[in-house]
Amino acid sequence: MAETVNIKSSVGTVKTEQRYLSDRTDVRGARSKLIEANKKLTLAQNFFKNVSTTDKFYQRYADEVNEAQKAVNAAKVELERIESLAKADYQKAFARVEKKKTREEGVKIDAQIESARIVLQRLKDSGQPTAEQDAIIKDLLDRKNKTGKYAPKTEDGGVVGDQ
DSSP states (O other): OOOOOOEEOTTSOEEOHHHHHHHOHHHHHHHHHHHHHHHHHHHHHHHHHTSOTTSTTHHHHHHHHHHHHHHHHHHHHHHHHHHHHHHHHHHHHHHHHHHHHHHHHHHHHHHHHHHHHHHHHHHHHHTOOOHHHHHHHHHHHHHHHTOGGGSOBOTTSOBTTOO
């Protein structure tokens, strides 16, 4: 089962990996071939099931079942190959989107830090306490650098990179 990862497509809609795969024509084609191969296998098995062992076409029907089974196996292998290539494409596209998103967030946080530093300087110039503004700037820097409470977490709740 494919994991669900969201990605923005070129038209701006959010897609999951499963949706991305179902929208690809090569994946749809491979899935259709597998369905057709399964239908042929079922049909061949039904003919074979109803044929007597003494029938002169018994071996021919047995061979058709074997050939149909080989076709199903080949279609499965081809589908897995095509899906793995499509998943790799999806992951590359997702990485590009995430990188762009991270870059845009960084620019936004930089603007907030600059504004906070201007406020901090005004507070210093007027002799007012700056502890609260210092905390705001530290929080913004932590968010940008993904440290402190914004650090990526491992599955057990620890911080990534901590020993």
